[in-house]
Amino acid sequence: MSTIRDVAKLAGVSVSTVSRYLNKSGYVNSETEQTIKYAIDKLKYAPNQVARGLAGKKTNTIALILPDISNLFFSDLARAVEDVAATYGYTVIFGNSDDQAVKEKRYIETLKQKYIDGIIFASNTLGHDDAEMLTKLGIPFVCLDRGPSEENSSIVRSKNKEGAIMAVQHLLDVGCRKIAHIYGPQHLITAKERLIGYEQSVQILDWYSPTLIEPGDFRIAGGMKATDRLLERHPDIDGIFAGNDLMAIGALKALHRKGIPVGRQVAVCGFDGIQTTEITVPELTTIAQPIYDMGALISRLLIKKIEGKLEEDRLYELDVKLIVRDSTFRRQGTNEQA
Amino acid sequence: MSTIRDVAKLAGVSVSTVSRYLNKSGYVNSETEQTIKYAIDKLKYAPNQVARGLAGKKTNTIALILPDISNLFFSDLARAVEDVAATYGYTVIFGNSDDQAVKEKRYIETLKQKYIDGIIFASNTLGHDDAEMLTKLGIPFVCLDRGPSEENSSIVRSKNKEGAIMAVQHLLDVGCRKIAHIYGPQHLITAKERLIGYEQSVQILDWYSPTLIEPGDFRIAGGMKATDRLLERHPDIDGIFAGNDLMAIGALKALHRKGIPVGRQVAVCGFDGIQTTEITVPELTTIAQPIYDMGALISRLLIKKIEGKLEEDRLYELDVKLIVRDSTFRRQGTNEQA
């Protein structure tokens, strides 16, 4: 592995000239440029990024902190983030926080000692203190769904409330007249907004009752349990809007176990648009977030911010899309309740 | 952010003493040790990893190159790798190769300029030349499933052939007497070994015919198409062993569309043990690889190798496990063929 010094020697110039050429900072005569180019080629020289990092405090590395990479939603997101990062010449480090603030703090500590250029938080545990510290240190960061302060960070999320409204509307359109909601952990803004959307849509309807709302945990098991409880209270439910796809899958399973035909008797709609929704039987109707786009956007925002090209931090709310599949397919007028 | 120099000054010792204390290299008087400890605390000092990296060529960072992080199997693996790495104080970088050698080469190039400590290849495109170069550069690496050379790299995989034999045996046990196989891309050793296992198990049986074997692409769509073709040729198939879970899910879908009852008429068995197999209807019987364990092991091996504590490189073949679920549930003697 040759160094910048070797290149300088071979080209008969000084290291600073080579450096200037490399970074396109400052003037370099086009003839000497050629000589340098030749020397670099000849020596197969590639700049040492660690040395660069030390000297320039720029490592071309970003970090992605998420709750759990093995969660379908986040692995999709990670893919997008890395794709974009690679395009811009950045490497990405990831860390699983399990939504625990301690773990997140630990990563932040490590990352700042590594001169990471910026951080994407897809975890919801970032505290005000950390945000402040990062800002003070001059480490740019962006957040998915929610940021600790509206000031120092751009935020990317999708239109959760609107999506919830679309979901309820769709269920009404296919003939449902008693729609329950399974909501996720209320410390997550996504879960909260979706619940609000549901409430807004249904509270004016005559069949509405608060007992149609049941908590889940954003996971399959939680969706199953919630469905069981709902059916106990209201055997005549004909629609379920789950706060995310995993819980909707849980609902599907619970209904299936009870021998209740999904779609025909009870329509189910999820939220997120993870790939697995195409695998269930019946396939799951869902409000799809543009997961890949969200990852790509957030990554691009961070990089712009790192490179000082981001005008201002702001909130980006992306559109969601209703994807109709068999879990909400009901024959015309088929509305008999068991 | 204070430096080692600040600590040295405050403690009234030299930087080398502090460094010795930090790295536990060389003697340090227990009294001065206390002083140093105090100074570090007082200044909230934390060593700069980039400077350390430059001086010592050790960055406490490993890389994980995989085909696609959004693939269920690999995101599970990534989780395990990162868990173990974090435990040992390593940070992990990931890269998506899409099984393209060019992309993989690009990552290797970047990684070596970043003084990465070691690499895990879960991608199958690593060439002999790259392996040689890494070895020459002294960058340790380990591989999932297959390595380019048996020499310089430990390899972790599971018992693919044995698993395939178990799958076929299970299908026979539940009464199948005409079992087809959908195999994956033959440049992947996993797909190859599973095919071999199938062939070995069935070729002695009187119903066996090579036309019971059909290629898939390790994805859902491929599994569906293969199933359609198989049923065309052999409408009386009563068992399908798919080379991986995604293709098995495809088979489930194809059978479902044709109105063929899975389990009762045609039993389906997959391979891998990804989480999604619990979501399908019916739930999928599969040969589960210990995915998390594989990730944890490979990560641990790499770190040991980096730290010079690995005695010798070798092949680790982990046991697989048959998980029986409804997709292979057949009533006693129910063996009528449509």
Place this chain on the structure above:
DNA sequence: TTGAAAGCGCTAACAC
């Protein structure tokens, strides 16, 4: 347009 030289913060001889 180019070069000399002083760091970036740490490690590791080597000398005391």
Place this chain on the structure above:
DNA sequence: GTGTTAGCGCTTTCAA
């Protein structure tokens, strides 16, 4: 046991 010092490979003033 401890301190001095020369790098690690690069960027970046500042002069020329």
